[in-house]
Amino acid sequence: MKYIKNIKKNAFILILILIIILYFVLKDDFLNIVNTLSKVNLSWIIIAILFVVIYWLLKTVCMYMITKEYSKKIKFSNVFKLTLITQFFNGITPFSTGGQPMEVYYLSKMGIKATKGTNIIVQNFILYQMALIVHGLLAITLNYQFHVFNEVAILKELTLVGFVINTFVGIGLLFISFSTKFNKKVIKLIINICYKLGIVKNKEETIDNWMEKLNEYHESAMLLKQKKSLFIKGFIYNFLGLGAFYIIPLFIIYSLGNYDINLLQALSSSAYVLIIGAFVPIPGGSGGIEYGFMQFFGNFISGTILSASLLIWRFITYYLGIILGAIAINLFKGDVNRCE
Numbered sequence: 001m002k003y004i005k006n007i008k009k010n011a012f013i014l015i016l017i018l019i020i021i022l023y024f025v026l027k028d029d030f031l032n033i034v035n036t037l038s039k040v041n042l043s044w045i046i047i048a049i050l051f052v053v054i055y056w057l058l059k060t061v062c063m064y065m066i067t068k069e070y071s072k073k074i075k076f077s078n079v080f081k082l083t084l085i086t087q088f089f090n091g092i093t094p095f096s097t098g099g100q101p102m103e104v105y106y107l108s109k110m111g112i113k114a115t116k117g118t119n120i121i122v123q124n125f126i127l128y129q130m131a132l133i134v135h136g137l138l139a140i141t142l143n144y145q146f147h148v149f150n151e152v153a154i155l156k157e158l159t160l161v162g163f164v165i166n167t168f169v170g171i172g173l174l175f176i177s178f179s180t181k182f183n184k185k186v187i188k189l190i191i192n193i194c195y196k197l198g199i200v201k202n203k204e205e206t207i208d209n210w211m212e213k214l215n216e217y218h219e220s221a222m223l224l225k226q227k228k229s230l231f232i233k234g235f236i237y238n239f240l241g242l243g244a245f246y247i248i249p250l251f252i253i254y255s256l257g258n259y260d261i262n263l264l265q266a267l268s269s270s271a272y273v274l275i276i277g278a279f280v281p282i283p284g285g286s287g288g289i290e291y292g293f294m295q296f297f298g299n300f301i302s303g304t305i306l307s308a309s310l311l312i313w314r315f316i317t318y319y320l321g322i323i324l325g326a327i328a329i330n331l332f333k334g335d336v337n338r339c340e
Contacts, residue, residue, distance in 0.1 A: 029304055036256060036304040037311070044255030045312070051244045051251065052316055056083050058241030059128075062234045066123050067107070069230070070116045081328045082106050088325025091318060100125070106332065127231070129170045131238035132274075135246070136163045139271035142264065163275050184214060245317065246270035249293075252312045253301055261300040269296040290314065 057080070064079040085106060089098035100121050107117035140163065187210045194200040250266035253259075273296055277289040293310050301309065 029307070032304045033307050033311075036308040039257070040308075040312070041255040041257070044251045045316075048248045048251040048255070048312075048316055049320070051248050052320065055241045055245040056080070056087070056321075058237045058244065059083050062127060062237040062241075063120070063124050065230065065233060065237075066120050067112070069227075070120060071110070071112050074110060074112075078110055078332070081332050084321065084325045084328035085332065086325070087321030088329065091322040091325070109332070124234070126170075127234035128238045129166065130235055131242055133163075133167055133170045134239060135242050135271050136166060136275050139268045139275075142268050143272075166275065184211065187211070187214065243267070246274075248317060249297060249309060249313050252309050252316070253297075253305065255312070256305050256308055258301050258305045261297070265300055269293075269299075272296050289318075 060076070060080045060083045063083065064074065064076050067074045067079060082103060086099040086103055089102045092098060103121050104114055104117040107120060108114055112120070188207055191200055191203060191206050191210065195203040195206075200206050246267045247263065247270070249270055250261060250263060253261055253266075273289060273292040276292040290310060293313065294306060297309065298306055
């Protein structure tokens with residue numbers, strides 16, 4: 001019940017943030033923005049929706065491929081439902097932290113033990129983080145080479161901070177994965193310090209629990225290391241999936257009759273927006289994501305086209321996932337109300 005209360009609380013915060021964002025986006029030119037939205041070309045919108053579906057499907061393929069290493073009976077359709085469910089829980093929790101625990105829970109409903117489910121999630125996250133870093137690096141390199149954006153100090157700093165955080169997370173994951181002896185020494189040192197400070201009551205039990213978790217994590221990384229084809233394919237699927245996700249604003253802007261932006265500009269802008277949104281401590285990176293979109297895409301479009309593009313893009317890439325994820329929860333065997 002506590003978990004359900006947290007969901008309701010986060011959903012309320014999300015709705016409140018949405019109302020505030022809508023107010024600031026629409027307040028200065030409401031009628032013209034609505035008029036612009038009414039003239040949208042639905043063909044381009046369908047393509048944009050198709051690309052977000054491609055993004056989800058490629059994420060599903062990667063998860064399915066990893067899950068098959070642990071269970072041959074797993075169905076692709078159930079993994080796709082799991083991908084949508086993850087969109088829901090990631091969307092309503094800060095830093096997208098709610099998705100992974102629920103993935104473990106729903107994998108257990110598919111007959112995969114929690115320890116193996118954790119391994120699957122860790123492997124999938126490593127591959128996704130690697131693809132995210134490479135996309136970010138490419139965006140920064142392209143901007144440096146072709147000067148895609150005007151230099152804005154605060155945006156430059158936010159992008160740098162976001163990229164550094166994502167890079168450190170990726171490097172940290174790999175370091176933790178392959179430096180087991182060092183990690184065990186660090187964990188024991190930290191637990192000993194916490195024990196002396198009175199933070200940890202049962203030192204030996206705490207050390208054993210952490211050693212077990214570390215061994216599980218190490219096992220996950222070893223599978224990727226041993227099965228290089230799994231690592232390469234998983235990285236490619238995530239890289240292509242992110243590429244499909246990043247190109248969506250291009251179709252949305254085209255749907256509004258503006259063709260003053262090209263593929264390179266759309267991909268680079270999206271990568272920068274997501275880099276900034278990654279460290280905003282609000283569900284969905286709300287506020288930071290919208291600010292980044294307006295600033296980066298504002299280099300190529302402006303006025304009602306920019307505001308309307310933001311609203312459509314945010315619905316397709318964020319709120320649509322939450323809506324379909326909520327539906328997928330009800331379609332999936334096992335009720336979310338049983339989660340505690």
